[in-house]
Amino acid sequence: MKTILWATLSANGNYAQSSPENPPKKEAFDDFVKHARAAGNLIVGRRTFEGMLGSGGVVGGPFTGLDIVVVSKNAEEFPGVTVARSPQEALNYLQQKGHQTALIGAGADLHNAFLGQGLVDELIFNVAPVLEGKGYNLLIDKENYQYKDVQLLNFMPLGGGVVQMHYAIAH
Template structure:
């Protein structure tokens, strides 16, 4: 099972200025296109409840898994599930269902849970030309100096850069 983090960051390293800010309001069209293509290729997206509420609806063409303590009743769209499983358990369940790739789409606490569980293979980090000065960090807790290997640097546009890292366990 290949598990990757996908995130857009400001030039000073923030996911957003505040928790209810949708990244599509400040990221480039090229980042949005990369996100859409890469997550559709994966087929499964995982996000926290706050991120889901910011997006506002399930992402089409992908199974959407939402981490939440509150699970709604029946009547959910076919491509929407809620979970409280530990990251490793969730990945095992998805693999048993025939999925081979999962995109972790935020927010900070979900990124942190999956990194701390040691299940993330790759990080796709888009750097956008904007400064927030303060805001939401990529991770909510220290990760103990987790080593990464820079695999690729791509220009999504003349102003937007995509960094692809692998975790040191995948070197």
């Protein structure tokens, strides 16, 4: 199964943070929905999922009908979604359901968990035309300096100043 990590980055390279005061760029959000619908699933962390619920983005929204997996060690059950205790458990569940691709659209902590465990095949970064003073970074290893080669598969403007870069990770 191919695993794709999807994230929006700020123009200065931080993991872009969104909130009601700073919503995601429409072009980036529309692209996220397109990729989730194409995969038929979405893996998120508990905080991201709760944010989606709070904005009405799951029930009756663009993610209706998708296999949604919330990865959390201590989350209670959510109606209509599956809770997995680890990244690997989330991937195992989606593979058992017959999915060919898994889309990780989580927060920085969960993205870093997937990257750190070597569970990501491709990266889709949408770079938004914003600068952030304080932000999170995507890391393949929190302890050491490591490098992984990536291969640029595609890049394109999405509109509104958002540019997408699509990479494959060398394994």
